[in-house]
Amino acid sequence: MENSAPTSIxxxxxxxxSDLLFLGEAALRTLLISVIAITSGSLLGILFGWLLAEFxxxxxxxxxxxxxxxxxxxxxxxxxxxxxxxxxxxxPLSPFVAGTIVLTVYTASLVAQVVRGGVEAVSLPMRRxxxxxxxxxFQDIRYVVFPIxxxxxxxxxxxxxxxxxxxxxxxxxxxYIELLRASQILVTRTQEPFIILAIVGGFYFILSYxxxxxxxxxxxxxxYD
Amino acid sequence: MDYNFHWRPVFRKLDQLxxxxxxxxxxxxxxxAFGILIGLLLALMKMHGNLAMRGFANGWIEIARxxxxxxxxxxxxxxxxAFGIHLSPFLIVLFGLSFNNAGYLAETFRxxxxxVPKTQIRxxxxxxxxxLQSYLRIIIPQVFRVVYHPMxxxxxxxxxxxxxxxxxxxxxxxxxxxxxxxxxxxxxxxFLVAAIIYYxxxxxxxxxxxxxxxxxxxx
Numbered sequence: 001m002e003n004s005a006p007t008s009i010x011x012x013x014x015x016x017x018s019d020l021l022f023l024g025e026a027a028l029r030t031l032l033i034s035v036i037a038i039t040s041g042s043l044l045g046i047l048f049g050w051l052l053a054e055f056x057x058x059x060x061x062x063x064x065x066x067x068x069x070x071x072x073x074x075x076x077x078x079x080x081x082x083x084x085x086x087x088x089x090x091x092p093l094s095p096f097v098a099g100t101i102v103l104t105v106y107t108a109s110l111v112a113q114v115v116r117g118g119v120e121a122v123s124l125p126m127r128r129x130x131x132x133x134x135x136x137x138f139q140d141i142r143y144v145v146f147p148i149x150x151x152x153x154x155x156x157x158x159x160x161x162x163x164x165x166x167x168x169x170x171x172x173x174x175x176y177i178e179l180l181r182a183s184q185i186l187v188t189r190t191q192e193p194f195i196i197l198a199i200v201g202g203f204y205f206i207l208s209y210x211x212x213x214x215x216x217x218x219x220x221x222x223x224y225d
Numbered sequence: 226m227d228y229n230f231h232w233r234p235v236f237r238k239l240d241q242l243x244x245x246x247x248x249x250x251x252x253x254x255x256x257x258a259f260g261i262l263i264g265l266l267l268a269l270m271k272m273h274g275n276l277a278m279r280g281f282a283n284g285w286i287e288i289a290r291x292x293x294x295x296x297x298x299x300x301x302x303x304x305x306x307a308f309g310i311h312l313s314p315f316l317i318v319l320f321g322l323s324f325n326n327a328g329y330l331a332e333t334f335r336x337x338x339x340x341v342p343k344t345q346i347r348x349x350x351x352x353x354x355x356x357l358q359s360y361l362r363i364i365i366p367q368v369f370r371v372v373y374h375p376m377x378x379x380x381x382x383x384x385x386x387x388x389x390x391x392x393x394x395x396x397x398x399x400x401x402x403x404x405x406x407x408x409x410x411x412x413x414x415x416f417l418v419a420a421i422i423y424y425x426x427x428x429x430x431x432x433x434x435x436x437x438x439x440x441x442x443x444x
Contacts, residue, residue, distance in 0.1 A: 072381075072427040073420045074388035077399060081420060084412040088228040162291075169293035173392065180296060187303060194307035197300050201292045208291040 015190045020199070026182030027203045033096065033178060034165040037103035041164070042157070044104065045111025052112060053119035070109035076170050078102050083174050099171035107164050114156040118149035151222050158215040162208050169204075179203055235414045238405050242415075245401035246422045252318055252390070252397060253383040259319070260326025260379070267331035272338065282331065289328020294386050297321045302393045314395035322386055329379055337372040338364075370442060377434040381427050388423070398422060 048067060052060050070078065083098045093101075122145045130140040172181035183200040187193045235242075270282040289297070298321035301312060312320065341364055349359030391399035398419055406415035 069424060072385075072424045074385045074399065074423055076388050076391065077416055077420050077423065081413065081416050084416070088413060166291075166293040169295045170389075172295075180293065180299075183296075183299075192307065193299075193303040194305075197296065197304045201288070201296055201300070204292045204296065205288070209287060212291060 013189060015186070015192055015195060019186055019190075022186070023179065023182055023199060023203065026177060026179045027207070029176070030165070030168055030178040030180075031207065033100055033103065033171060033176070034168045036100055037107050037168070038161045038164050041104040041107025042111050042161075044108035046115050048108060048112035049115025050119065052116045067109040067112050070106055071113070075102070075106055075167050076173060078106065079170060079174055095171065095174035095176035099168070099174055099176050103164060103168060103171070106167070107160065110160045110163070111157060114153055114160060115149075117156070118153035119145055121152040122148045155215050155219045158211060162211060165208060166204065230414060231409075231411055232414055234409045234411055235418050239418070241401060241405065242398065242418060242422060245396060245398045246426060248401075249384060249387050249397040249399075249423075250426060252315065252322065252395075253380065253387045256319055256322035256326055256387070257380050257383050259323035260330050260383070261376070263323065263327035264330030264334055267327060268334035268338065271331065271335060285324075286328045286331050289325050290332070294321065294325050295389050295392065297324055298389050298393055314390065314393050314400075317393045318387060318390040318395045318397070321389075322383055325386065326379060326383055329382075330376070333372050333375045333379070334368070336375075337368040340371045341367045373434075373438055373442070377431065377438075380430055380434075384423070384426055384430065 048063060052064060052067075057064070079099065079102050082102050083093065083095070086093045086098065126148070127140055127144060130144040131137075135143065168178060169180040172178055172184070175181070177185070179200055183196050186196050190196065267282040267285055270278040271286070274282065298317060301320045301324070302314075302317040305312065345363055345367070346359050349363040350356070354362065387397055388399040390397045391403050394400065396404060402415050402419040406412045409415075
């Protein structure tokens with residue numbers, strides 16, 4: 001393929017095996033930013049979801065509105081807004097930090113909805129029964145709500161987590177060199193978009209597909225016991 | 226804070242932003258329509274097809290669901306360029322979103338079909354309905370009830386995903402915003418207004434879907 005290239009554009013070089021290493025490193029960065037965002041976002045989301053489910057909805061309407069906004073505005077707009085907002089108040093952020101913050105809040109807004117659904121999936125009589133057996137509120141949460149809610153929450157939570165893993169590709173807009181950005185750099189150099197995009201797609205697929213399969217299986221098994 | 230917000234250039238271009246909002250809705254709804262058609266086809270292929278058809282449907286669904294939408298757009302945008310196929314930005318976004326929607330909707334439809342008991346179609350057939358009749362009058366209405374809310378969600382996702390058009394040079398709401406913002410470098414102001422327009426579009430879709438749903442599923 002390269003032999004036929006005109007000599008005038010000699011700075012284009014073919015795809016090399018060492019480029020796979022570059023892509024692998026970029027995949028690790030994708031994984032890094034996703035894992036940080038998913039972990040911290042889930043913790044926040046659990047807190048928010050618990051607040052939304054257990055407290056008076058007029059008291060939590062403000063929180064609900066804010067989370068709703070994060071769910072209804074495209075992630076790419078959120079990224080650009082935050083990235084451009086912090087220099088205004090005098091604290092310029094690196095693409096990595098800005099991306100992590102936005103992804104975290106975005107994850108939290110999605111997880112909050114999932115967790116709220118999970119807590120509400122535990123029927124009220126069940127919880128009253130727990131309390132009237134003498135359990136404290138936190139025992140009720142720990143031994144009744146958690147095990148029952150987990151079944152409702154886990155498949156949806158995995159969906160959110162995989163969604164965030166894929167959406168982390170958008171952080172490339174800010175200039176953070178993750179998998180997708182790396183692929184663009186390589187495409188610019190090698191001019192072989194098809195192969196490189198296919199390889200990068202493969203990387204994402206390898207990260208995402210096994211988790212999706214395991215969750216499917218868990219979900220099916222939990223239906224019967 | 227030594228930054229002065231300038232909103233006037235944004236408000237002066239508000240009509241252009243709103244027009245771009247219409248483009249966003251247009252492409253999202255078109256991609257949704259294609260997604261529903263292809264998604265139904267994929268769901269049927271996965272449930273009733275032979276080995277080759279099942280493999281094709283599975284491949285499409287898993288690739289659409291397990292790779293980023295942006296990568297799929299790039300694939301239609303730049304990947305096809307390797308074969309000398311150059312699509313316009315509109316077509317890139319339309320095909321990319323349709324591909325993605327079809328994958329997700331296929332799984333939704335499959336879930337919907339499996340939620341209707343098999344005995345329903347046998348009952349319909351034994352009442353003398355033809356296959357087509359029993360599907361149109363018995364199965365589809367019940368499936369539709371199950372998939373209605375997931376479909377609404379998918380339409381919202383479709384609107385949100387169309388913002389990726391910005392990165393392949395399509396001038397929908399985000400692309401237009403970026404285009405205008407780069408002229409004046411009022412990035413924050415422009416994108417905040419765009420965010421508000423997105424929020425309104427999403428709320429409109431959800432509200433409309435709620436109204437229609439209440440009318441359709443009265444019983």
